[in-house]
Amino acid sequence: MLNCRGAPNVLKSLTPYYLQLKNQGTRLVNNDGPLRACHDKTIEGSIYVHWPYCAKRCSYCNFNKYIPKSLDHVDHERMIKALNTEVRTLIHLSGLEKVKSVFFGGGTPSLMRPKDVKSFLNEITLLLDVDSAQFEVTLEANPNDIREKLELFQECGVNRVSLGVQALVDQDLKQLNRDHSAEEGLHALAQCLQALPNSTSCDLIFGRPLQTLQSWILELETILQYGLKHISLYQLTVERGTPLWKDINNGVISIPNDDSMADLYDEAIRIMAQAGLERYEISNFAVPGYESIHNSLYWSGGEYLGIGPGAHGRFRIRNHDNEARSVRACDQMAGIVSNVAAQSSRGGELQARVQTLEPEPWMREVEVLSHGTRKIQRVSDEDQRAMVLTTTLRTRSGLTCEVANQIQLALDDIWNQPSCVDLYELGLISRDDLGIKLTSKGLSLADSVLPIILNALEP
Numbered sequence: 001m002l003n004c005r006g007a008p009n010v011l012k013s014l015t016p017y018y019l020q021l022k023n024q025g026t027r028l029v030n031n032d033g034p035l036r037a038c039h040d041k042t043i044e045g046s047i048y049v050h051w052p053y054c055a056k057r058c059s060y061c062n063f064n065k066y067i068p069k070s071l072d073h074v075d076h077e078r079m080i081k082a083l084n085t086e087v088r089t090l091i092h093l094s095g096l097e098k099v100k101s102v103f104f105g106g107g108t109p110s111l112m113r114p115k116d117v118k119s120f121l122n123e124i125t126l127l128l129d130v131d132s133a134q135f136e137v138t139l140e141a142n143p144n145d146i147r148e149k150l151e152l153f154q155e156c157g158v159n160r161v162s163l164g165v166q167a168l169v170d171q172d173l174k175q176l177n178r179d180h181s182a183e184e185g186l187h188a189l190a191q192c193l194q195a196l197p198n199s200t201s202c203d204l205i206f207g208r209p210l211q212t213l214q215s216w217i218l219e220l221e222t223i224l225q226y227g228l229k230h231i232s233l234y235q236l237t238v239e240r241g242t243p244l245w246k247d248i249n250n251g252v253i254s255i256p257n258d259d260s261m262a263d264l265y266d267e268a269i270r271i272m273a274q275a276g277l278e279r280y281e282i283s284n285f286a287v288p289g290y291e292s293i294h295n296s297l298y299w300s301g302g303e304y305l306g307i308g309p310g311a312h313g314r315f316r317i318r319n320h321d322n323e324a325r326s327v328r329a330c331d332q333m334a335g336i337v338s339n340v341a342a343q344s345s346r347g348g349e350l351q352a353r354v355q356t357l358e359p360e361p362w363m364r365e366v367e368v369l370s371h372g373t374r375k376i377q378r379v380s381d382e383d384q385r386a387m388v389l390t391t392t393l394r395t396r397s398g399l400t401c402e403v404a405n406q407i408q409l410a411l412d413d414i415w416n417q418p419s420c421v422d423l424y425e426l427g428l429i430s431r432d433d434l435g436i437k438l439t440s441k442g443l444s445l446a447d448s449v450l451p452i453i454l455n456a457l458e459p
């Protein structure tokens with residue numbers, strides 16, 4: 001699957017590969033023990049916020065989302081209180097000192113009340129440093145609810161929108177069970193671009209049932225006329241149990257075969273490049289300089305907190321739970337929290353955490369424990385290396401020497417493996433002074449190439 005929407009699902013999808021790397025004794029760049037954070041550096045990271053509600057269930061979607069009887073049934077007051085409580089707790093646990101980006105994802109976060117977005121951002125800026133000139137705050141939005149609220153969201157701190165246009169063919173939008181037409185999608189896009197000309201992105205899905213190359217080209221050419229600087233193109237993934245999956249299984253509809261999918265993707269790369277949008281990750285295209293800060297941090301192995309029902313996070317634990325509970329006991333502890341963080345070790349165990357999935361139990365847990373973490377998995381140095389290797393190699397810049405040093409991975413250990421020599425001879429990987437990367441051809445075949453590179457790391 002070409003779809004790699006940020007890191008939350010990366011851990012799950014990598015398990016088979018990175019488990020193979022456990023205890024393999026990969027040579028470290030510096031032979032001075034386990035990975036350590038640099039002592040004189042500010043601890044910085046990003047925050048992902050999951051808003052779990054949607055107005056309607058799209059036929060292809062298996063994200064963690066809930067459709068209330070009506071939107072009036074959402075207890076906004078309770079949700080924002082819980083989001084604010086949980087972020088305080090996880091900031092404390094992680095010892096995070098500076099936040100580079102916040103991503104409101106979902107579900108449909110454009111259904112949030114703008115004042116709650118503001119309240120959340122206030123909460124974190126009380127506790128963390130922010131470089132306001134570079135602070136990226138993205139909101140995932142559905143066309144029909146952003147139009148009325150865009151200005152308000154901007155006033156409340158949102159400075160980037162990722163709009164779910166998905167398709168420009170009404171019949172396809174119906175089949176996907178979207179609640180907007182192509183015209184409404186384009187209207188919303190024009191409005192977002194007027195307000196945020198340099199930081200509006202949109203999502204399109206390709207490989208839809210019965211989609212032809214000709215109609216896809218027309219969609220891409222149409223959307224590019226709007227002058228976007230960033231676009232995400234996701235290959236349709238048929239997720240088990242979804243209505244789309246059932247229809248395909250019952251033979252009601254079919255999706256393009258692998259060759260046709262590859263043609264749709266190759267054509268997209270060509271059209272994007274013609275319009276000046278480079279593929280900087282398998283599913284993401286941008287005019288150079290307009291790449292998403294948030295996604296780039298995920299891919300380079302940065303730390304991020306996952307807040308809200310079902311959110312995934314990956315960060316080091318620098319303080320402990322009992323201290324976290326005391327944070328909850330006193331709401332106004334901003335100063336104390338940062339002092340504790342400053343005293344604590346900059347290292348700490350790296351953990352992958354998943355919050356409780358369903359909104360109601362998640363809120364209850366947050367109300368009692370001050371966080372709703374359901375699953376904690378220790379991420380070993382080997383796991384982290386495998387994850388960073390995989391995510392960076394899906395990007396245009398690949399695994400740079402700088403990132404390789406941070407994860408203490410010797411580039412020679414990858415490059416000199418016989419299977420990597422083969423990949424080089426096939427024109428799928430390359431190396432220069434900056435690091436190792438997949439070639440354009442390699443990126444298009446990344447799902448086949450990456451497991452070979454990961455296996456090559458085995459002793």
Ligand SMILES: C[S@@+](CC[C@H](N)C(=O)[O-])C[C@H]1O[C@@H](n2cnc3c(N)ncnc32)[C@H](O)[C@@H]1O
Nearest residue numbers: 060061063106107108140164203234235236237
């Ligand atoms: C979970 S959605 C949330 C955004 C918003 N609710 C929306 O639907 O526009 C994020 C993006 O993931 C992509 N996506 C979700 N399910 C997908 C699937 N089964 N195959 C490909 N892309 C998918 C869509 O392009 C979508 O815009």
Ligand code: SF4
Nearest residue numbers: 054057058061106107
């Ligand atoms: S695609 Fe977006 S709007 Fe549709 S169900 Fe999934 S999260 Fe909700």
